[in-house]
Amino acid sequence: MPDRVRVRAMMPPGHLRTPSYLRGKTGVIERELGPFPNPEQLAYRQPAGKQPLYRVRFTMGEIWGDAAERPEDTVDAEIYGHWLERL
């Protein structure tokens, strides 16, 4: 059973690599990618702590609800660990 996670629905200012359309959405971890420098600090030349990066798979039904063309189709995206809460 793959780990279920929810993307935090926060809207902080600055350079982010978490697309708005996935915030607050629930998916499953497709694979773990290892630690990567946090782009939110890297973008401003601040010392960037490493964050674990995950590929998370979302269904179109979860993202778009009734507007999905085919709810079982999926979007996979890379999301940093501090944006995810385990369910």
Add this chain to the structure above:
Amino acid sequence: MPHDHHDHGTPHSHEGMSPSGHPYRADNDTALTYWQVMEIAMRELLIEKGVTTSAEVQAQIDVMDSRSPANGAAVIARAWTDPDFRQRLLENASDASREMGFDIGPLQLIAVENTADTHNVIVCTLCSCYPRNLLGLPPDWYKSRAYRSRLVKTPRAVLGEFGLNLPDSTTIRVHDSTADMRYIVLPARPAGTDDLTEEQLARLVTRDSMIGTGLPRTPE
């Protein structure tokens, strides 16, 4: 629009048109933008201070221009003909590409495989991330807001506009390159290609089939 003279319906002037009937393209006499000025200033300073040279800048441009979808096509054709390589490609596409001699740099590449019931397609909704080391420069539409915003919501409609209509029984997996990975689609080997060599197979692999907005050509 170029047109034949015998089917003219309404009188109109060809003044300002080239002999082929197209308007002449205006010279770019407008002022440089802020960022163009900044790029030139930075480049000239780096050269003046001896950090780089014009020849080095040009050599790097040549490297970027020399990359083309033929690189990716060679990788795909190898995967179609060598099951062990295919396995290595799916496990670590960067290392598998390096094994073939391609300069991948620090790029972290993931290959996603099309199967009988799954079709993969790549996008970068946040900017324009693209596997340049294997495919060269991205097409303009890949960077357009329309492709980036629509593919994650209505991939079937978008693929239909590319002439690719997938049955409902096929699951579409969109891959949004949001962070440190880049993606390449490993398309399914076309039927009727059992007798082809690796080089012949590579010629069937189109750029769009590695983005996922198309399928490989079928042999003639």
